[in-house]
Amino acid sequence: MKNKADKEKYKFFQHRECEYFPCHEGADSDTFNCLFCYCPLYLMEDKCDGNFEYRSPEGIKDCSKCLIPHSEKGYDYIMSKLGENK
Secondary structure: OOOHHHHOHHHOOOOOOOOOOOOOOOOOOOOOOOOOOOOOOHHHHHHHOOOOEEOOOOOOEEOOOOOHHHOOOHHHHHHHHHHHOO
């Protein structure tokens, strides 16, 4: 029988050959998750609860300081937030 880590490999992807890897300053390249390269919570505006700043009055977000989607529990967090937004 497979253990939990073997069953949940779909929650983690890393693309070390990407020219931007890792794309967030200060991120740990060993645990950096590229699965959500584009965060699905971006359009939730301030309800995403991430570490972002608005760059313009039009609502363009700068999420470069947010590591939630790239963290170890990022997949579970994003899926729970998407579930809230049904």
